[in-house]
Amino acid sequence: MTEHEHESHPDDIGCLEAINGLYAYLDGEMNDPEAVARFERHLDHCRACYSRLELETALAEHIRKSAKSRASAGLHGRLRRLIDSL
Ligand SMILES: [Zn+2]
Numbered sequence: 001m002t003e004h005e006h007e008s009h010p011d012d013i014g015c016l017e018a019i020n021g022l023y024a025y026l027d028g029e030m031n032d033p034e035a036v037a038r039f040e041r042h043l044d045h046c047r048a049c050y051s052r053l054e055l056e057t058a059l060a061e062h063i064r065k066s067a068k069s070r071a072s073a074g075l076h077g078r079l080r081r082l083i084d085s086l
Pocket of ligand 1: 014015016018042046047048049050
């Protein structure tokens with residue numbers, strides 16, 4: 001007998017991967033829609049990761065306010081990449 005799965009989703013990424021992807025998600029760097037969907041699906045049923053996201057969102061908001069130039073540099077980079085791919 002092997003271990004029993006608690007979660008009903010066979011493709012659930014699990015807490016470890018959710019935490020790993022948290023920052024990419026917050027920074028808008030999770031470019032794969034599949035990865036975003038899997039991440040959000042995990043948060044749908046995982047309270048622990050959801051609270052973690054809320055905490056990190058609040059922190060990111062705080063950091064963004066105190067470092068506006070860094071945030072806009074990231075946006076510029078993304079716009080440039082978008083323009084390059086046209
Ligand atoms: Zn989780």
